[in-house]
Amino acid sequence: KAGVTQTPRYLIKTRGQQVTLSCSPISGHRSVSWYQQTPGQGLQFLFEYFSETQRNKGNFPGRFSGRQFSNSRSEMNVSTLELGDSALYLCASTWDNNFNYGYTFGSGTRLTVV
Amino acid sequence: TQLLEQSPQFLSIQEGENLTVYCNSSSVFSSLQWYRQEPGEGPVLLVTVVTGGEVKKLKRLTFQFGDARKDSSLHITAAQTGDTGLYLCALHTDKLIFGTGTRLQVFP
Numbered sequence: 001k002a003g004v005t006q007t008p009r010y011l012i013k014t015r016g017q018q019v020t021l022s023c024s025p026i027s028g029h030r031s032v033s034w035y036q037q038t039p040g041q042g043l044q045f046l047f048e049y050f051s052e053t054q055r056n057k058g059n060f061p062g063r064f065s066g067r068q069f070s071n072s073r074s075e076m077n078v079s080t081l082e083l084g085d086s087a088l089y090l091c092a093s094t095w096d097n098n099f100n101y102g103y104t105f106g107s108g109t110r111l112t113v114v
Numbered sequence: 115t116q117l118l119e120q121s122p123q124f125l126s127i128q129e130g131e132n133l134t135v136y137c138n139s140s141s142v143f144s145s146l147q148w149y150r151q152e153p154g155e156g157p158v159l160l161v162t163v164v165t166g167g168e169v170k171k172l173k174r175l176t177f178q179f180g181d182a183r184k185d186s187s188l189h190i191t192a193a194q195t196g197d198t199g200l201y202l203c204a205l206h207t208d209k210l211i212f213g214t215g216t217r218l219q220v221f222p
Binding site (some may be wrong): 004016033035042043048055056058090092102103104105106107108110 | 158159162202209212213
């Protein structure tokens with residue numbers, strides 16, 4: 001079965017711009033979570049969507065937002081980009097937000113803000 | 115906020131050596147997962163441990179969940195260059211909380 005697909009793989013943006021990242025989960029998975037990975041902070045949870053509803057949100061400013069569509073595909077948006085937003089953004093899907101099912105991660109989008 | 119501390123932070127070894135990485139928490143957790151992440155890729159689930167004292171084996175990898183359910187270890191026997199990567203433990207509350215990670219480099 002196809003894995004979790006994230007697009008684009010790489011992105012370079014300028015401070016102040018906004019960016020949209022896309023995640024297509026494994027077919028049948030209804031939960032999509034987003035994570036930010038940086039060398040200093042490690043992997044940090046951004047938010048989780050289930051059946052088009054945000055179920056959980058991490059401690060990130062309101063510039064970070066997301067949404068989920070009826071086909072479970074998800075997008076995250078970052079507005080007014082800052083240099084510190086440079087990171088690997090990962091999405092993960094699972095059938096439900098149940099630990100024992102395990103999470104499948106995409107390969108990530110590497111965002112560089114200059 | 116529950117924190118997962120992993121040790122060591124970095125590990126550099128030769129092929130054929132054995133190694134153990136640790137994941138510790140100040141709180142009890144119900145279950146724990148281990149992931150491996152290779153450069154440029156997302157983490158890949160290796161195992162889920164759910165019972166205190168549980169031991170699971172995945173080829174040369176042995177995972178143990180502490181009796182008190184506050185710690186876990188991953189032991190690799192006869193490391194290979196393909197084992198190189200970032201090893202992450204994670205627990206689940208209403209989201210995945212990842213440990214600080216152990217970066218393993220195996221040299222030929």
